[in-house]
Amino acid sequence: xxxxxxxxxxxxxxxxxxxxxxxxxxxxxxxxxxxxxxxxxxxxxxxxxxxxxxxxxxxxxxxxxxxxxxxxxxxxxxxxxxxxxxxxxxxxxxxxxxxxxxxxxxxxxxxxxxxxxxxxxxxxxxxxxxxxxxxxxxxxxxxxxxxxxxxxxxxxxxxxxxxxxxxxxxxxxxxxxxxxxxxxxxxxxxxxxxxxxxxxxxxxxxxxxxxxxxxxxxxxxxxxxxxxxxxxxxxxxxxxxxxxxxxxxxxxxxxxxxxxxxxxxxxxxxxxxxxxxxxxxxxxxxxxxxxxxxxxxxxxxxxxxxxxxxxxxxxxxxxxxxxxxxxxxxxxxxxxxxxxxxxxxxxxxxxxxxxxxxxxxxxxxxxxxxxxxxxxxxxxxxxxxxxxxxxxxxxxxxxxxxxxxxxxxxxxxxxxxxxxxxxxxxxx
Amino acid sequence: xxxxxxxxxxxxxxxxxxxxxxxxxxxxxxxxxxxxxxxxxxxxxxxxxxxxxxxxxxxxxxxxxxxxxxxxxxxxxxxxxxxxxxxxxxxxxxxxxxxxxxxxxxxxxxxxxxxxxxxxxxxxxxxxxxxxxxxxxxxxxxxxxxxxxxxxxxxxxxxxxxxxxxxxxxxxxxxxxxxxxxxxxxxxxxxxxxxxxxxxxxxxxxxxxxxxxxxxxxxxxxxxxxxxxxxxxxxxxxxxxxxxxxxxxxxxxxxxxxxxxxxxxxxxxxxxxxxxxxxxxxxxxxxxxxxxxxxxxxxxxxxxxxxxxxxxxxxxxxxxxxxxxxxxxxxxxxxxxxxxxxxxxxxxxxxxxxxxxxxxxxxxxxxxxxxxxxxxxxxxxxxxxxxxxxxxxxxxxxxxxxxxxxxxxxxxxxxxxxxxxxxxxxxx
Numbered sequence: 001x002x003x004x005x006x007x008x009x010x011x012x013x014x015x016x017x018x019x020x021x022x023x024x025x026x027x028x029x030x031x032x033x034x035x036x037x038x039x040x041x042x043x044x045x046x047x048x049x050x051x052x053x054x055x056x057x058x059x060x061x062x063x064x065x066x067x068x069x070x071x072x073x074x075x076x077x078x079x080x081x082x083x084x085x086x087x088x089x090x091x092x093x094x095x096x097x098x099x100x101x102x103x104x105x106x107x108x109x110x111x112x113x114x115x116x117x118x119x120x121x122x123x124x125x126x127x128x129x130x131x132x133x134x135x136x137x138x139x140x141x142x143x144x145x146x147x148x149x150x151x152x153x154x155x156x157x158x159x160x161x162x163x164x165x166x167x168x169x170x171x172x173x174x175x176x177x178x179x180x181x182x183x184x185x186x187x188x189x190x191x192x193x194x195x196x197x198x199x200x201x202x203x204x205x206x207x208x209x210x211x212x213x214x215x216x217x218x219x220x221x222x223x224x225x226x227x228x229x230x231x232x233x234x235x236x237x238x239x240x241x242x243x244x245x246x247x248x249x250x251x252x253x254x255x256x257x258x259x260x261x262x263x264x265x266x267x268x269x270x271x272x273x274x275x276x277x278x279x280x281x282x283x284x285x286x287x288x289x290x291x292x293x294x295x296x297x298x299x300x301x302x303x304x305x306x307x308x309x310x311x312x313x314x315x316x317x318x319x320x321x322x323x324x325x326x327x328x329x330x331x332x333x334x335x336x337x338x339x340x341x342x343x344x345x346x347x348x349x350x351x352x353x354x355x356x357x358x359x360x361x362x363x364x365x366x367x368x369x370x371x372x373x374x375x376x377x378x379x380x381x382x383x384x385x386x387x388x389x390x391x392x393x394x395x396x397x398x399x400x401x402x403x404x405x406x407x408x409x410x411x412x413x414x415x416x417x418x419x420x421x422x423x424x425x426x427x428x
Numbered sequence: 429x430x431x432x433x434x435x436x437x438x439x440x441x442x443x444x445x446x447x448x449x450x451x452x453x454x455x456x457x458x459x460x461x462x463x464x465x466x467x468x469x470x471x472x473x474x475x476x477x478x479x480x481x482x483x484x485x486x487x488x489x490x491x492x493x494x495x496x497x498x499x500x501x502x503x504x505x506x507x508x509x510x511x512x513x514x515x516x517x518x519x520x521x522x523x524x525x526x527x528x529x530x531x532x533x534x535x536x537x538x539x540x541x542x543x544x545x546x547x548x549x550x551x552x553x554x555x556x557x558x559x560x561x562x563x564x565x566x567x568x569x570x571x572x573x574x575x576x577x578x579x580x581x582x583x584x585x586x587x588x589x590x591x592x593x594x595x596x597x598x599x600x601x602x603x604x605x606x607x608x609x610x611x612x613x614x615x616x617x618x619x620x621x622x623x624x625x626x627x628x629x630x631x632x633x634x635x636x637x638x639x640x641x642x643x644x645x646x647x648x649x650x651x652x653x654x655x656x657x658x659x660x661x662x663x664x665x666x667x668x669x670x671x672x673x674x675x676x677x678x679x680x681x682x683x684x685x686x687x688x689x690x691x692x693x694x695x696x697x698x699x700x701x702x703x704x705x706x707x708x709x710x711x712x713x714x715x716x717x718x719x720x721x722x723x724x725x726x727x728x729x730x731x732x733x734x735x736x737x738x739x740x741x742x743x744x745x746x747x748x749x750x751x752x753x754x755x756x757x758x759x760x761x762x763x764x765x766x767x768x769x770x771x772x773x774x775x776x777x778x779x780x781x782x783x784x785x786x787x788x789x790x791x792x793x794x795x796x797x798x799x800x801x802x803x804x805x806x807x808x809x810x811x812x813x814x815x816x817x818x819x820x821x822x823x824x825x826x827x828x829x830x831x832x833x834x835x836x837x838x839x840x841x842x843x844x845x846x847x848x849x850x851x852x853x854x855x856x
Contacts, residue, residue, distance in 0.1 A: 018720070022578050022720060026578065026580070029580065030577070030578065032645065032758050032762060033573075033577050033645075033757060033758050034577070035758075035759070131575070137720075137721035137722060137724060138724060139567075139570075139571050139574075139575030139576075139724070142567075142570065142571075142574060142575055143567050143570075143571075145461075146567075146570060146742060146745070146746060146749075146751070147559070147567030147570055147738075147739075147742045148567075148738065148742070149458070149461050149462070149741065149742060149745040150450050150454065150458065150737070150738050150740075150741025150742060150744075150745060151738055152454070152457065217460065217461075273706075275703070275706075275727065278701075278703075278706065290738060291734070292446070292450060292565075292734035292735065292737055292738040292741075293565040293728065293729070293734060293735050293738035293739075294565060294728065294729045294732075294734060294735055295728065295729075296565060296566060296567070296726070296727070296728040297725075297726070297727040297728065298724070298725070298726055298727075299703065299724070299725040299726075299727075300721065300722065300723065300724040300725065301721070301722045301723075304722075306719070306720035306721060306722060307720065307721050307722055309578070309720055310575075310576065310578050310579055310718060310720040310721035311575075311721075313577065313578025313720075314574060314575045314576070314577060314578060316578075317574070317577040317578060318574060321574075321751075321753060322750075322752075323574070323749075323751045323753070324750075325749060325751070329461060330460050330461050330463075331463070334460060
């Protein structure tokens with residue numbers, strides 16, 4: 001047995017408490033697996049008095065996470081506070097400057113400052129690891145950086161926001177409208193303080209940007225992610241999609257194309273019979289496609305105390321075993337700046353709109369599509385009341401640019417009674 | 429850049445040729461990811477002249493894999509010959525004695541000699557890695573030994589023989605009997621030279637024994653795996669199961685119970701709507717359950733050139749990065765000898781038999797079940813011709829011992845017209 005690996009934990013919310021429990025309950029197991037004891041020496045959080053269901057009396061307490069990060073008796077700084085900037089970033093920088101390794105679950109911080117932090121850590125001979133930041137307990141960062149290291153990655157896809165998947169599957173299963181299920185999720189405490197992070201797709205986009213970096217050896221480019229949330233998805237969309245054998249998911253896709261790196265986080269139709277289509281509730285799924293390995297699907301809990309703490313411990317135990325893979329799989333200074341590809345690869349699209357019930361209305365829409373070079377696979381006009389008619393169109397493969405051009409020209413026809421909704425149909 | 433990592437590859441079948449292709453085509457990518465060049469210096473196979481679709485002229489040729497394993501210009505001995513004993517074992521031992529690390533895809537060798545080989549390697553300060561031996565391209569060994577290292581594993585399950593899954597799903601989809609689909613698989617080249625390895629469950633049992641070792645920190649105990657093949661599964665079983673919402677899979681389960689370690693590889697009924705139930709054709713799936721992470725499902729190609737070579741490269745690149753996890757996740761000398769639990773954990777069972785069409789026949793079977801303490805959930809007698817009647821029973825949870833005792837007493841009733849088939853219904 002060598003010297004113990006000493007952890008300083010900043011942030012004692014659900015995940016922090018979960019990490020404390022694992023380290024306390026599994027001391028023998030962890031030592032047997034890594035060949036050295038893993039211990040906690042110091043902790044930090046906003047309130048010292050809160051009952052977290054774990055005994056913290058053996059650990060030194062620091063009110064200031066920066067002070068914790070600098071302590072001589074800490075080897076690994078475990079950052080579980082969250083927030084892109086502020087104390088999390090300051091303490092991470094302090095830890096690196098003091099020669100500590102860092103394990104974090106902070107997707108926002110790494111999506112925005114990951115390059116700078118990884119370069120600083122690697123210049124100091126330290127590592128920053130972040131398995132817990134993406135898809136909770138699913139070991140996707142390790143799968144990409146280590147298991148698939150012999151592959152050129154062709155595509156990475158994922159359903160990585162459990163709240164959105166809960167809302168979408170609940171709408172479908174209960175036949176409830178978005179607003180009602182959103183409120184329900186809110187009552188259940190599933191939503192972030194700023195719900196836009198969830199339903200606006202931002203949280204999931206942070207994760208996608210990190211995945212794209214490790215998949216393609218490129219600098220994290222969160223700003224280049226095309227983001228669309230689930231706020232405009234209606235129960236009608238979900239039912240129409242189901243009727244055609246699809247389900248709607250908030251799906252992230254990162255794909256290197258001849259035109260550059262595409263990163264999009266948006267609602268997509270996927271076949272109901274595919275692994276992604278079958279995903280229910282808060283579960284996450286990541287699909288990795290490599291040129292040799294083919295398609296690998298990983299499924300598990302994307303959040304929660306146990307799964308996220310398990311992922312944090314995976315990184316901690318790697319460090320205990322002296323597994324020191326660079327943050328993004330290769331040295332940060334060797335990551336390339338990917339050219340962002342604005343226009344997505346061609347795909348079929350689902351289009352829903354309501355037309356004024358006038359003779360020739362549907363023909364005008366079909367003509368506008370044809371003039372934009374978008375060809376129609378299926379078109380349905382539904383039975384209707386009043387003076388408007390709901391219309392559903394599935395296109396053949398087209399680019400988003402061509403589709404947007406068609407949608408803009410719909411306006412000039414004068415037959416639109418509502419803004420069209422366009423949803424990509426992703427081949428999975 | 430440090431010195432190159434030099435590979436000696438023994439065995440140039442599909443997988444060996446796949447590894448050569450990756451090393452040749454991806455030299456820059458591999459060096460960027462690991463920080464050092466990865467090169468092949470020498471190869472060995474049975475026939476030097478065979479066209480393998482790769483240029484081998486740059487590499488030294490050895491007719492004898494033992495000679496290859498000892499070469500001074502080899503750092504990692506890549507064993508892709510197969511076979512539990514013979515040249516594969518001799519060359520692996522020679523490599524270890526000569527101070528080489530070993531990467532192998534040889535499940536049979538490790539299932540039988542893994543403990544001895546791992547102890548020898550670790551005594552010499554070397555590693556044996558075997559990601560490619562279990563479930564092809566699915567990174568399950570790394571997931572268990574590294575990603576889930578903070579968990580007590582509760583259960584490991586897997587569909588890990590693509591040929592069996594092909595046969596079972598093909599029977600169901602085409603409504604064909606076992607013998608016909610077996611012959612079809614044979615024609616397609618899906619079966620091992622000795623098909624019992626596949627359809628008898630032995631190949632999959634080798635894999636399960638390796639998974640159990642890394643999951644529970646126990647010595648590989650292949651002899652303790654309860655093995656039952658798919659040879660007795662009929663199209664009627666598959667159709668009856670489907671009718672009740674189940675599918676039949678050759679499922680491996682390793683589970684640590686109060687009575688010891690259960691390891692079984694046998695046909696099981698699983699819910700048709702579960703990830704395992706939805707698995708079609710040659711794809712593999714492994715389900716890992718940890719006390720913190722919950723359930724993680726991994727799905728991918730279980731065989732074939734690309735996926736298996738990808739897994740071999742994962743181990744090679746770990747060594748290039750100086751990731752040196754012991755063969756079974758912790759030092760081989762610290763693995764415990766698990767007590768094998770002969771009787772499986774209770775489960776519901778599916779029972780199918782044919783009875784002579786006499787008054788009271790069904791009652792006699794029901795009585796025998798009751799006397800053995802097996803309670804019946806559902807029982808059906810199917811429409812029939814001639815003088816026998818097919819009967820289907822689903823029991824409540826019971827032990828295999830109680831069920832076997834009931835089945836033995838069926839014989840004394842004199843109403844059996846065929847041997848009963850009993851299939852476990854696994855909760856997934």
